[in-house]
Amino acid sequence: MSSTPSETPSPRRRLSREERLHQLLEVAWQLIGAEGTEALTLGRLAEAAGVTKPVVYDHFVSRAGLLxxxxxxxxxxxxxxxxxxxxxxxxxxxxxxxxxxxxxxxxxxxxxxxxxxxxxxxxxxxxxxxxxxxxxxxxxxxxxxxxxxxxxxxxxxxxxxxxxxxxxxxxxxxxxxxxxxxxxxxxxxxxxxxxxxxxxxxxxxxxx
Known part of the structure; x- marks a missing residue:
């Protein structure tokens, strides 16, 4: 009896820096629309985008940079x-x-x-x-x-x-x-x- 090999999910493609920036900006706009500008922090953006804080800080450095x-x-x-x-x-x-x-x-x-x-x-x-x-x-x-x-x-x-x-x-x-x-x-x-x-x-x- 032959066994069927289990399917393994394809590895997630790593986003380029430009693609990641676009993703983070889109998520930031969504956050402002849902929660207001005052709620927008780099930590909250990292959480919503599903990335680590260093990724967000690498792109924007500060909240002022994000704005x-x-x-x-x-x-x-x-x-x-x-x-x-x-x-x-x-x-x-x-x-x-x-x-x-x-x-x-x-x-x-x-x-x-x-x-x-x-x-x-x-x-x-x-x-x-x-x-x-x-x-x-x-x-x-x-x-x-x-x-x-x-x-x-x-x-x-x-x-x-x-x-x-x-x-x-x-x-x-x-x-x-x-x-x-x-x-x-x-x-x-x-x-x-x-x-x-x-x-x-x-x-x-x-x-x-």
Whole structure:
């Protein structure tokens, strides 16, 4: 009588460093969604991801590093979406303003209520606030370049662009917590952007 050899499970494939980072970030987002930003620690992340603490510390070093990585992950996805949408948009103010408004709001809502908590946590230290400011400057420059053809040269002032960013954050947060709808956030931000550019164009056309 012949015996059937027992089946042995295939060894689990070891994740590359990049794959492990992606896994840890995904688990971190899930933890924030379920338990809030305050509950996110490197130890809790290791437990939820099923890895040892040294693995998590090797990737992020500290909680501040983890928060910075989460914001960078969010910003990278937002940038890819906006770049693709701008490349395929019509060369009109309405089209470019709609892309900026829709992409900003949609990225926040896709991430859900987790991103407002991460953004708020970035204010907890000068180091994290600096990282946020750097990414904001990149976003503002991207918007300036997309909108500049529809304004008089040099009239898209930092104050107006900063006001636009503030509106984008506030409206997206309102939509994320259910205070307003996605469409209301998009529409209001669109009007804010168009109004800012049109004011700039009028200033450029005014006689000296």
């Amino acid at each position: 910075a990585a989460l914001y960078q992950d969010f910003d990278a996805r937002q940038t890819r979406l906006m770049d693709a949408a701008l490349d395929s948009s019509e060369a009109t103010l309405a089209s470019r303003a709609a892309v900026i408004a829709h992409c900003y709001v949609d990225c926040v809502l896709t991430q859900g209520r987790e991103i407002p908590g991460v953004i708020a946590a970035l204010a907890s230290s000068p180091e994290l606030a600096k990282i946020k400011a750097e990414y904001e400057a990149i976003f503002i420059d991207k918007c300036r370049n997309a909108l500049a053809p529809f304004a008089a040269p040099g009239t898209l002032a930092p104050a107006g662009l900063r006001a636009m960013l503030g509106a984008a954050e506030a409206l997206s947060h309102g939509a994320a917590i259910g205070e307003i709808s996605r469409e209301q956030a998009r529409d209001e931000l669109f009007e804010n952007i168009v109004s800012m550019v049109e004011r700039s164009a009028r200033r450029g056309a005014a006689p000296a």
